[in-house]
Amino acid sequence: MSSLELDKVSVAYGNIQAVHEVSLSVRQGAVVCLLGANGAGKSSLLNAIIGLIPLRGGKISWQGRDMTGTRAFEAVRQGLSLSPEGRRLFPGLTVMENLAMGAYRQTRGDTAVSLERVFGLFPRLKERARQRAGSLSGGEQQMCAIGRAMMSNPSLLLLDEPSLGLAPKVIGDVARAITEINATGVTILIVEQNAKLALRLSEYAYVLETGRVALHGPSKELIDDPHVRAIYLGGVATA
Ligand code: ATP
DSSP: OEEEEEEEEEEEETTEEEEEEEEEEEETTOEEEEEOOTTSSHHHHHHHHTTSSOOSEEEEEETTEEOTTOOHHHHHHTTEEEEOTTOOOOTTSBHHHHHHHTTTTSOHHHHHHHHHHHHHHOHHHHHTTTSBGGGSOHHHHHHHHHHHHHTTOOSEEEEEOTTTTOOHHHHHHHHHHHHHHHHTTOEEEEEESOHHHHHHHOSEEEEEETTEEEEEEEHHHHTTOHHHHHHHSTTOOOO
16 A cells, blocks of 8 residues: 655745656555755655645645645644754754654653653663753764654654764664664655665665656665666665
């Protein structure tokens, strides 16, 4: 069953059209990735899915429900959550306070359950709970951003560049957490410039080029695609 469906979605900022009639679908329970160079329109698409920016055209549905025109606060109520590019934490607030921001619509009991789950995924956040987010390492900040997105107990998690600027070991920790989140039944759409990582984590991939879907297919096949290899994997063999 396909749970997220985009039908000819377009996004524009004034005269700049960032996304042109993109259609894609994400199976319930899958990890799907969206690859593309800087400015290809990946973040615009994620932000449009969660209702942070309006569509210029097209339709979005989630679990059979029409989400076109739905605003972000309502999308969160429908089970969507976004960990944005650049993390967007409140550096002066503690880890705990940042996490609490993600649970604003939950009851106190639900918040406690979500918090335990986030601390289970990222034990380091528990150790640093009272530390200001601005004092965390880049990897810990990324964990905090994903943790905050998980605090609303989403069924669809949108991850924008979770590996950006992180050291290889930390990328491994974040990748393991993503796999663990998915194993609990959360559907994940992940935007990444690290194509190798994204293709390893996902079952299906879409490649965006100047706002259009240039290529799509099972991740295992795209790893061997000459175009993907040349442009996104630096021409190296990955086997
Ligand atoms: P990156 O990895 O650099 O974030 P991206 O693939 O996520 O790239 P977008 O950030 O979605 O791409 O940008 C797509 C296009 O839309 C680019 O041409 C960008 O300059 C433009 N754009 C993005 N945000 C805005 C904005 N707020 N106002 C005007 N143009 C924008």
